[in-house]
Amino acid sequence: MTEGALVAGIDSSTQSCKVVVCDAASGRVVRDGSAPHPPGTEIDPERWWEALCAAARAAGGLADVEAVAVAGQQHGMVCLDQDGAVVRPALLWNDTRSAGAAARLVEELDGPGGSGREAWARAVGSVPLASFTVTKLRWLAEHEPSHATRTAAVALPHDWLTWRLGGPPSGARLAGLVTDRSDASGTGYFDPAGGDYRLDLLRRAFGHEPALPMVLPPGAVAGELVGGGPAGGGLVEGTGPGRPRGAVLGPGCGDNAGAALGLGAVPGDVVVSIGTSGVVSAVSATPTADPSGIIAGFADASGRFLPLACTLNAARVLDTVAALLGVEPQELAELALRAAPGAGGLVLVPYLEGERTPDRPTATGALHGITLDGLTRQGLARAAVEGVLCGLADGLDALRGEGVACERVLLVGGGARSAAVQRIAPGVLGLPVVVPRPAEYVALGAARQAAWVLSGSPEPPSWEGGAAERVEEDARPEIRHRYAEAREWVLEQL
16 A cells, blocks of 8 residues: 555445545545435436446545445345346335335244244344345335346445446446445345355245345455446546546445444444434444344444344434424424423334334334423424434344443434434433544445555554544433333334
């Protein structure tokens, strides 16, 4: 690795694409850029590519970088035909139309005592939910059989973008599709403990066996950046995302693994991310297999494991309540902090988009404990913050139940910038909370992987993190208790 080398990390998330260009030795961000993705739960992957090109241009281009890696939203289904063309718009992780397919897949796989959930957990570390790729493939086979028949290869969002960065798409290059353990472990047909695809489960779900990306080990070289314009032609200087040749490609990773790598999380750290979804994950030396389905037994981007619980309802709950009250996010935080802990008895179960933890895709939200004295603007704001955090605390409990070490929380994501979230989190989560400086940690994790690949070292570089605030508060179990009562009432109505 040359002195002063630059590397680039790309975060292709649900809502946008972010690019950071960093000093490979220190991790210092030299420049960055972003571009939005269209809304919705399915998307033409070309929109990802166009956003990547726009974000790279906004970041000053990638002509001077020596390595690039992509982190992306997990689980999505990108189907390619034998010529490398996209078969249909990609289904995203938050598309719940495959909930019925997930239930059928669990029912069909017999395990010890006839438990399909136990069998899936033992096979791939996770029980399939509507978000997982394997359930989307079953849905495709059942509802769009012509598209299923045409599908010659299946990739994840980050796999597809890495493939595009390696050159124009074509059927001849399908064999060049690559991925990593972290993203593969979110498909439902990869065993993170054994390190192999479970092709029997893929065939069970899809009816045949399309080509899959090669799973590369951490720090491996995935190829060479050749890029191209949004139309997929040869690179024209100033229009594509990178220089014609020379930069190496990393294998990339899933967004949650990217965030953990960017934060420098170690065993004992719990990363709580409050974004479009709420994520509770922890770096672990050992794999997990939770038959309840709450914990997904993913791999991380460093060779360890990343058991994870995900809620569908997080920052958008806060945005919705702020809009209802006619205030900006900062004002919502101020209102919440004016209310006493417990929100005057108000409890918000925030299942506004269904829910994944617990697995209730058809659930709706509920507001409990409404009284003349308690129903105030301040109380409703506080109930929204406490409700989101209580949902995440349920995921934290599940991690502990699987024997995962949980010593402190690293609180990140757009929702974590709320002063109310930061101050209320320790009391609800029951652990000290560290709030790292705001940064694009998924993109930084991808950049750190790029620096790792460039160095050829057996371990990722040690990048010094920025300043972080530590927040502590006495645990408030009464908040969790009232939330649990309201949550169980909601679940009983389904």
